[in-house]
Amino acid sequence: MSGLLETLRGHAARAPEAIAIDPCAGPALGWAELVRLVEARLALLAATLPARAHVMRGDHGTDMAVLELALLEAGIPVLSLPRFFSEAQADHALSVCGVPGESARTPQPAPSPLPPGTARITFTSGSTGTPKGVCLSAAHMLGVAGSVVETVGRAHAGRHCALLPPGILLETVAGFFATMIAGGTYVCPPQAEIGLGDPFRPDFARMAERLAHWRISSLILVPEYLAGLVAVLEASGQRLPDLTLVAVGGARVSADLLGRARALGLPVRQGYGLTECASVVALEAEDDDAPGSVGRPLGHMRASIAPDGEILLEGEMFLGTVGEPRAPGPLATGDIGRIDEQGRLWVEGRKSALIITSFGRNISPEWLETMLLAQPGVAQAMVHGDGKPRPEALLVAAHPGADLSAAVAAANAALPDYARIAAWQEVAPFTPSAGLLTGNGRLRRKAIAEVWLEGAPSFFDVLEAATWRDRLAFLAIAQVRAGLAGTISRRAYLDYLEQAYHHVRHTVPLMREARAGLLDRPRLVRALDDYIEEETGHEEWILADIAAAGGDADAARASRPHPATAAMVDHAYARIAGGSPVSFFGMVYVLESVSVALAQRGASAVAANLGLPPEAFTYLTSHGALDQEHMTFFARLVNGLERAEDRDAILTMAREMFGLFGAVFASIALEDDHVAA
Structure with a gap:
C-alpha cells in the first residue's frame, strides 16, 4: 500500500x-x-x-x-x-x-x-x-x-x-x-x-x-x-x-x-x-x-x-x-x-553536447539555443558545429512571416564573437513522433543530426521544411482554428462537408488524369492504382455524414461549389494537363496531412460541441486514420523520386495547395463570435 x-x-x-x-x-x-x-x-x-x-x-x-x-x-x-x-x-x-x-x-x-x-x-x-x-x-x-x-x-x-x-x-x-x-x-x-x-x-x-x-x-x-x-x-x-x-x-x-x-x-x-x-x-x-x-x-x-x-x-x-x-x-x-x-x-548545458570549435573554444549549445529561442520568430533551435570555426544552427520558424536572419542577428548581437552563429538552415519541426524530441521537449541531437546534418536529408523532410510556413498560415485561418477547437456551428460543419464533397468527388478523376500522363513510370502508376482503389466512393461517405448531421444530402449533391473550391480543383487539373502529372502528389501531401490534424483534433471537438452522433463524422475520422497510413506510404514514394523536376513539381503544387485549400476554409461562413475565437 x-x-x-x-x-x-x-x-x-x-x-x-x-x-x-x-x-x-x-x-x-x-x-x-x-x-x-x-x-x-x-x-x-x-x-x-x-x-x-x-x-x-x-x-x-x-x-x-x-x-x-x-x-x-x-x-x-x-x-x-x-x-x-x-x-x-x-x-x-x-x-x-x-x-x-x-x-x-x-x-x-x-x-x-x-x-x-x-x-x-x-x-x-x-x-x-x-x-x-x-x-x-x-x-x-x-x-x-x-x-x-x-x-x-x-x-x-x-x-x-x-x-x-x-x-x-x-x-x-x-x-x-x-x-x-x-x-x-x-x-x-x-x-x-x-x-x-x-x-x-x-x-x-x-x-x-x-x-x-x-x-x-x-x-x-x-x-x-x-x-x-x-x-x-x-x-x-x-x-x-x-x-x-x-x-x-x-x-x-x-x-x-x-x-x-x-x-x-x-x-x-x-x-x-x-x-x-x-x-x-x-x-x-x-x-x-x-x-x-x-x-x-x-x-x-x-x-x-x-x-x-x-x-x-x-x-x-x-x-x-x-x-x-x-x-x-x-x-x-x-x-x-x-x-x-x-x-x-x-x-x-549538456556535457555530451559541448561544442569544441576549431579555435579550441568550448561552447554549450544550450546557451546559444536559449538566445535564439528568445527571439519571437524562432520556435525551435538546435546549435551544432563541433570542429568548425563557429557554431551553426538548425531553426524552425514560429510563424509564417518569421525573419530568421534578423533573429540570428539579434541573438548574435548579445554573444561574444567566438560564440556567434555563423550559418543557419531552416528545417521542419522537431517532434517526438519523428524521434527528434523527448516527451519533455528535449532535443534528441543525434537523431536530428542524422536527418539534417549527416548527408542529404530525404525529400520528404525537405518538403516538410519547405512547406512549414505555408502550413502555419493555413492553421492560422480563423475557420481552421475554429474547426480544430470545435467552436463552429452545425451550419458551418455542413458547409465544410458540402465543399469537401465538391473537391473529393474529383479525387479519383484527377488521379486517373495523372495516371494517364505517367504510363511510362510503372512505380508511380502502381501507387496511383492503390490510391484510386482506396479513394473510390469517399464522396458518398460525405453525403451520408451530411444526412446524419441533419443536412440535405441531395441538395448538397446538386449544389454548386464555392468559387474557392472550384478554383482549387481547376488548378489541379491545369497542373496535370500542363505537363506535370507528378505534381498531383503535392496535392496528396497537403490534403492528407491536413486531414490527419482535422481527424485527430477537430472531429471529437466538433462532435462534443454540437452533440452530433459518430455517424456524422465517418468521412473525417475514417479518412484521418487512412491518411496516417498514407503519409508513411507517401514518404517512401516521394523519397524514391530522383528527378529534380519531379521534386520541384511536387513542392510547387504543395505550396500552392496550402493556399488554395486555405481559401476553401476561408469561404465558409462563421458567426462573429466564432471568428473572434
Whole structure:
C-alpha cells in the first residue's frame, strides 16, 4: 500500500463534497466520490490476475486518474506509454517488460526482471527505438511529490491543470500526486479541449482562453508552452490573474522569456529534474531573484559539482532500469552547471553536447539555443558545429512571416564573437513522433543530426521544411482554428462537408488524369492504382455524414461549389494537363496531412460541441486514420523520386495547395463570435 489512499480518505472526511478531480468535459468528483471509485477499482484489480505491468496509454480524464491511484495503492507496476510514442518504441517497451502487445507486430514478451518495489516504469531516455525503462518506487514518487508540496506550500493547492501530455512523469508526480497530497483540485481535461490535440503544435489561443475560463491556479510547462502562452498574452492583452504558480522545466529557459512572462503577471519558477529522480530535483523559491537559476535542491536531494563541471546528485533515486539494478554512488546527470553562494543550482548545458570549435573554444549549445529561442520568430533551435570555426544552427520558424536572419542577428548581437552563429538552415519541426524530441521537449541531437546534418536529408523532410510556413498560415485561418477547437456551428460543419464533397468527388478523376500522363513510370502508376482503389466512393461517405448531421444530402449533391473550391480543383487539373502529372502528389501531401490534424483534433471537438452522433463524422475520422497510413506510404514514394523536376513539381503544387485549400476554409461562413475565437 502506498499510503496515498489514506491521505485521500482524510480529505474526504474533512470536505467530502469539495472537488478533487475536474475533467472539464464531464462531471467533477468530490473527495468522497473519488475515494469510493478508487476503492471499487481496487476491488476489481484484486479479483483479477494483473499482468506483469499494467499499461497506461490514454488521454487525461477521470478514468485515468482513478486507475492511476488504484494501481499505485494495489502495488501493481504501471508501464506508462505516452501517446506520441512510435509503434517501434511502444513495441520495445512492451517486449522488455513482458507485456503482451496490441498488434501482431509486437515482439513476443521476453520478461526482464523489475527491481523489487517497482511502481512505475517510464521509458523516456535512450535511443529513438530502444529507450531504457526507468523503474521508480511508490515511496520515491510520493516522497518527491511531498517535497514539492513542502517547497511551494499548500497555499498553491488550488486548481492545478494538466497540460503536459498524458504519461509524462513530471506531470504525474509534481502535478497529480502533489495536488492529491495537498488537497487541491486536479483539472485534467482531454488534450484537445485545451488546445493540445497535437501537443507539439499547440493552439495557444485556445489554451489561454480555457485556463482563464477554468480559473486555473497552477501549471507545469515546458519552455515551448511558456513561450506560446506569453506570445498570445502579449498579442491579445489577456491576462491570467488566477495563476499563483507556473513551474517550467524540461529545458533551459532564456532570461528574456522569463522577464516577458513575469511582466505579464505569470508567476514563473524554473525547475530542474531527471526521470531517475522522479522528475524533480530543484525548484526556484517564490522570493528568488536570480533569473536563470533553477533554484535550490528540494529537501530530499543533495547536489554537487564534479571537477569537470558535471552536476552530481545524491538522495533517494530510481531503483534501476528494467533488467538492470542501479549502480551505487552519486548519479552523474550528464548536465554541466554550478552552485552559487546561496546554494542555488544553475544548469548550463549538456556535457555530451559541448561544442569544441576549431579555435579550441568550448561552447554549450544550450546557451546559444536559449538566445535564439528568445527571439519571437524562432520556435525551435538546435546549435551544432563541433570542429568548425563557429557554431551553426538548425531553426524552425514560429510563424509564417518569421525573419530568421534578423533573429540570428539579434541573438548574435548579445554573444561574444567566438560564440556567434555563423550559418543557419531552416528545417521542419522537431517532434517526438519523428524521434527528434523527448516527451519533455528535449532535443534528441543525434537523431536530428542524422536527418539534417549527416548527408542529404530525404525529400520528404525537405518538403516538410519547405512547406512549414505555408502550413502555419493555413492553421492560422480563423475557420481552421475554429474547426480544430470545435467552436463552429452545425451550419458551418455542413458547409465544410458540402465543399469537401465538391473537391473529393474529383479525387479519383484527377488521379486517373495523372495516371494517364505517367504510363511510362510503372512505380508511380502502381501507387496511383492503390490510391484510386482506396479513394473510390469517399464522396458518398460525405453525403451520408451530411444526412446524419441533419443536412440535405441531395441538395448538397446538386449544389454548386464555392468559387474557392472550384478554383482549387481547376488548378489541379491545369497542373496535370500542363505537363506535370507528378505534381498531383503535392496535392496528396497537403490534403492528407491536413486531414490527419482535422481527424485527430477537430472531429471529437466538433462532435462534443454540437452533440452530433459518430455517424456524422465517418468521412473525417475514417479518412484521418487512412491518411496516417498514407503519409508513411507517401514518404517512401516521394523519397524514391530522383528527378529534380519531379521534386520541384511536387513542392510547387504543395505550396500552392496550402493556399488554395486555405481559401476553401476561408469561404465558409462563421458567426462573429466564432471568428473572434
